[in-house]
Amino acid sequence: MIGIFDSGFGGLTTLKELLKYMPENDYIYLGDSARAPYGNRSMKTIIEYTEQCVDFLFSRGASIVLLACNTASSDALRFLQKKYATDEQNKKVLGVLIPAVEKALETSRYGRIGLVATRGTVEAKNYDIELAKRKHLFSSSEKKAQKEPTLSSQSCPLLVPLIEEGWIKKPETKSILKKYILPLKTHNIDTLILGCTHYPLLEKQFAKKMGKNCTIINSGKAQAEKFVLYLNNHPEIKKNLSSKKTIHFFTTDCPERFKHLGQKFLGRGIGEVEKVSF
Amino acid sequence: MIGIFDSGFGGLTTLKELLKYMPENDYIYLGDSARAPYGNRSMKTIIEYTEQCVDFLFSRGASIVLLACNTASSDALRFLQKKYATDEQNKKVLGVLIPAVEKALETSRYGRIGLVATRGTVEAKNYDIELAKRKHLFSSSEKKAQKEPTLSSQSCPLLVPLIEEGWIKKPETKSILKKYILPLKTHNIDTLILGCTHYPLLEKQFAKKMGKNCTIINSGKAQAEKFVLYLNNHPEIKKNLSSKKTIHFFTTDCPERFKHLGQKFLGRGIGEVEKVSF
Numbered sequence: 001m002i003g004i005f006d007s008g009f010g011g012l013t014t015l016k017e018l019l020k021y022m023p024e025n026d027y028i029y030l031g032d033s034a035r036a037p038y039g040n041r042s043m044k045t046i047i048e049y050t051e052q053c054v055d056f057l058f059s060r061g062a063s064i065v066l067l068a069c070n071t072a073s074s075d076a077l078r079f080l081q082k083k084y085a086t087d088e089q090n091k092k093v094l095g096v097l098i099p100a101v102e103k104a105l106e107t108s109r110y111g112r113i114g115l116v117a118t119r120g121t122v123e124a125k126n127y128d129i130e131l132a133k134r135k136h137l138f139s140s141s142e143k144k145a146q147k148e149p150t151l152s153s154q155s156c157p158l159l160v161p162l163i164e165e166g167w168i169k170k171p172e173t174k175s176i177l178k179k180y181i182l183p184l185k186t187h188n189i190d191t192l193i194l195g196c197t198h199y200p201l202l203e204k205q206f207a208k209k210m211g212k213n214c215t216i217i218n219s220g221k222a223q224a225e226k227f228v229l230y231l232n233n234h235p236e237i238k239k240n241l242s243s244k245k246t247i248h249f250f251t252t253d254c255p256e257r258f259k260h261l262g263q264k265f266l267g268r269g270i271g272e273v274e275k276v277s278f
Numbered sequence: 279m280i281g282i283f284d285s286g287f288g289g290l291t292t293l294k295e296l297l298k299y300m301p302e303n304d305y306i307y308l309g310d311s312a313r314a315p316y317g318n319r320s321m322k323t324i325i326e327y328t329e330q331c332v333d334f335l336f337s338r339g340a341s342i343v344l345l346a347c348n349t350a351s352s353d354a355l356r357f358l359q360k361k362y363a364t365d366e367q368n369k370k371v372l373g374v375l376i377p378a379v380e381k382a383l384e385t386s387r388y389g390r391i392g393l394v395a396t397r398g399t400v401e402a403k404n405y406d407i408e409l410a411k412r413k414h415l416f417s418s419s420e421k422k423a424q425k426e427p428t429l430s431s432q433s434c435p436l437l438v439p440l441i442e443e444g445w446i447k448k449p450e451t452k453s454i455l456k457k458y459i460l461p462l463k464t465h466n467i468d469t470l471i472l473g474c475t476h477y478p479l480l481e482k483q484f485a486k487k488m489g490k491n492c493t494i495i496n497s498g499k500a501q502a503e504k505f506v507l508y509l510n511n512h513p514e515i516k517k518n519l520s521s522k523k524t525i526h527f528f529t530t531d532c533p534e535r536f537k538h539l540g541q542k543f544l545g546r547g548i549g550e551v552e553k554v555s556f
Contacts, residue, residue, distance in 0.1 A: 034319055035312070035313050042312075172454050175449070176450050253319055254323070257320065
């Protein structure tokens with residue numbers, strides 16, 4: 001079973017992408033909505049909460065867990081990978097940062113990459129670290145291309161509440177979005193990573209404001225794509241994944257609210273949702 | 279010792295008011311910032327979290343606890359009062375709704391009262407219930423006054439994130455505020471309850487938009503005023519309150535962040551802050 005963890009509903013955009021590539025597999029999703037959003041919390045708190053949630057997914061039968069949440073990936077992935085490194089059952093935890101960074105480096109024409117994310121993700125600077133480690137993936141035949149790729153980051157703390165309110169098309173959201181991306185536009189970004197699972201709901205607005213010369217990278221989509229490649233490279237993991245086409249949903253808050261809001265992110269109806277407490 | 283509980287920093291506006299009336303007393307403040315905001319959570323989750331926090335304040339020496347948080351008062355007060363009703367040490371828990379409703383009824387000229395609050399507070403309808411129970415407190419000599427007071431409520435879920443971002447004077451905040459209060463203006467409200475501890479930071483903006491014929495009730499201020507009266511009517515409780523002018527601050531998230539943001543709400547510097555986990 002493939003486990004997917006997010007602080008709330010956003011990770012359902014990643015599940016949506018995974019279902020396109022691997023509709024046969026079994027999934028278990030946990031959204032920690034009672035304690036969401038993680039974006040503005042301290043690193044220690046984010047590690048504590050993420051550990052509880054990942055342990056839960058393993059205890060319910062997941063053999064591999066994807067952290068769809070950028071904040072959790074940024075702050076807690078290394079801690080969790082260390083924790084499970086010596087695990088006998090070979091439990092795996094994968095984050096969303098590396099797939100998004102790889103995709104951005106492969107896509108970028110001039111090496112001017114931008115990141116929009118929560119405050120926690122931006123301040124942790126893990127996107128910068130992962131990009132620096134992988135700069136060899138960037139190659140360009142463009143004359144005006146930089147020798148080395150650079151990352152310009154912008155935290156957008158008001159976008160998650162605006163999206164959760166459904167204020168996608170309101171003028172205030174457009175105006176706030178414009179303010180956030182202004183510094184990125186002055187850096188002439190050619191590739192923009194949407195480093196938060198909520199942001200794909202504003203993908204069109206981002207694309208419009210950034211203009212046609214900027215490619216938008218949906219981090220959940222990149223995670224799903226790279227996960228498929230990862231499984232092809234690790235047949236021993238792939239063959240152990242069950243495939244009965246089941247999806248189990250869990251939330252730490254009200255199941256009814258999860259069902260209602262979750263549909264927007266998954267793009268289809270959600271069946272039974274169970275509540276879990278920590 | 280007087281305990282004050284809030285889901286985050288907002289309750290510091292209540293502590294600020296209390297310190298004006300009772301600067302000699304000892305206070306213990308807990309902000310559950312790691313799990314804030316409570317406003318959009320389910321009732322069951324709000325009860326569970328509030329109970330943990332109130333138990334903590336009692337365990338640390340509080341003899342009476344004020345729930346500064348409107349959402350917690352609305353959803354968890356009755357449960358907690360029942361829990362401590364038979365307590366041998368006579369522990370008391372008081373909320374913010376009744377003081378705010380009393381103040382609004384005493385203030386209103388025409389009986390057209392408005393409420394702005396989080397979604398949780400509005401949907402729980404406890405302000406409506408408390409107002410209906412106390413409608414006898416409304417009396418007016420105005421010709422155009424209603425016979426019975428009415429309450430028009432509006433949830434403003436985006437104001438807490440905007441305030442926490444410090445976007446107090448931005449045009450987007452003004453525009454969003456205008457949208458929220460439009461329905462209240464059409465009801466010709468003469469008294470508006472700010473039913474969330476964050477909202478006093480936007481008090482001037484609310485006052486300006488509502489116009490001079492509308493009186494603004496700061497629920498934290500009302501809670502502090504009514505608490506002073508309560509203690510005067512209960513000398514047996516008052517005499518047991520210690521008064522060494524101490525204030526202890528606790529938070530469930532990063533103490534540094536609490537110190538930094540808390541100052542804006544308390545209107546003065548904050549000393550040592552301890553972290554607590556549940």
